[in-house]
Amino acid sequence: MDKILYPIKFAPILKDKIWGGQKLKTVLNKQSDLHNIGESWEISDVDGDTSIVSNGYYKGKSLKDLLKILGPDLIGQQNYRIFEDKFPLLIKFIDAREDLSIQLHPNDKLAAERHNSFGKTEMWYVMQADEGSNLIVDFNQKVTPEKYLKHLEDKTLTDILNFEKVNTGDTYFIEVGRVHAIGAGVMLAEIQQTSDVTYRVYDWDRVDDNGNERELHNDLAIDAIDFDMPDNFRVSYSKIENESNEMVSCPYFTTSYLEVTNTLKKINKKDTFFIYICVEGEAVISYNHHSESIKVGETILLPADATHYEITSKKAKLLEVYV
CATH class of the missing domain: 2.60.120.10 (Jelly Rolls)
Structure with a gap:
């Protein structure tokens, strides 16, 4: 096949979530019959959820196809040497009608050993936030593994978590090992490594339509939490136009x-x-x-x-x- 290069768009992959809402349809114009759209995967090379080109010469081809056809012309020589036929980033929009579970992601080493995956370093850019909405990022005090487990057992984990009131444009860097959650009323863009590995530690005692709670991953999570992480998750940046x-x-x-x-x-x-x-x-x-x-x-x-x-x-x- 000829190599034709142009600005490439992909069909969004929409995800129905127990906590999802309608903003991805009403604000971002995503077309779907799903009732609770929690996520729109914009560019994805996650196995089973590979993006499909929606415009131009390669329309209908998958991102995996593009990597095979274009290789370094698509992602660059050095990236191709490192990642080969695997696209390194996953881009999402997320709409939280309800609070997401409290969770964290493992680092590259743990993710490779346990899941044959990359880790999941990510960042958030808040696109819209209802009045009073918040994000959970890290702890509000010094926490040891023993103190964390005691609060988890007592169902008082939220007492030691850091709640951040947010507005449009607020940006957070979520490193692997950092406990976090998106709060109700927040819509954001998420940029992350290509990984779908999440350790859920608390889900607000929610149940699905059949009365079942979602799986928790506390045995895996305790080794993945970084209890000594610095308070560097808030991102400050300038807004000089056209730069x-x-x-x-x-x-x-x-x-x-x-x-x-x-x-x-x-x-x-x-x-x-x-x-x-x-x-x-x-x-x-x-x-x-x-x-x-x-x-x-x-x-x-x-x-x-x-x-x-x-x-x-x-x-x-x-x-x-x-x-």
Whole structure:
């Protein structure tokens, strides 16, 4: 097959969740008959949930197909040496009508040993938050494994958790081993390693329609929690228009805030792909004689081959992500 390179869009993979709501349909215009849409997987190479191209020459092809066809032209030479035919990031939108379970994710070593998976370092960008809504991130005091287990047993875990009131634009970096949960009323964009490994430690004693509680993973979680993690999860960043304002940079991804009010001529010298996530407004991305619009709630993948491209908008807020 010929190698045709252009801004690539994917069909969202929508997930029905016990805690999900309607904002992904009403605010982000996702089309679905599902009642409780908790997640929209925008770009995914998770086994069983591989994204399908929705535009252009490769429409109908999977992300796995693209990696086989385009290889380094898609993700860059160095990424291809490291990840080969595995895409390194998972991009999501999440809508929490109810509180998510209190959970954490294992590091690369534990995830590889136990699940043959990557770990799950991630970040959140709050797109909308109902008044008074919050996130749970880490503990509100020094906690030992013994104190944690005692509160877990007594069902008083929330007494030692840190609750963060949030507003649109608030950003959090969730490292592996950090206890966290998305609170009711929050809709956010999530950028993470390609992994679906989650250790659920408390689920608010919820039951499904059949009266069953969801599985907890406390035996696995106790070894995965980092009780000595620094208080560095709140992300501060500048918002200079028409410039990439770095938010989070870690070994797994770099994310910047980009508010576009003009035509930007972008140059990519990094030998890597770029992902653009539209969190407000609408823009047009042009590359290799192809132009593709991106609206709020949409995501575009630009191949590593895109060394020169343009982004045009009167007013759009984008998250710019690369590895």
